[in-house]
Amino acid sequence: MQCGCHCIKCGSMELSSKRVGEIEKDGYYDMHHTCLKCKAHFDHLEGDVFDSCEKCGFNI
DSSP: OOOOOOOTTTOOOOEEEEEESOOOTTSOOEEEEEETTTOOEEETTTOOEESBOTTTOOBO
16 A cells, blocks of 8 residues: 655655554544664654554564
8 A cells, every 4th residue: 555655754655554453434544654764663644653563563
């Protein structure tokens, strides 16, 4: 899936994306992205950056 997001640390659009949470009735769902260049892991909408994430299993 491509959403047009870019890394909030380095600006790259080369992201690995993973759905977190349930799909809403309108088709929306929360996403977490991991930058393939700088390895930053962040929330799609909130902009929070995580060192590790229990929701999607990301761990540096």
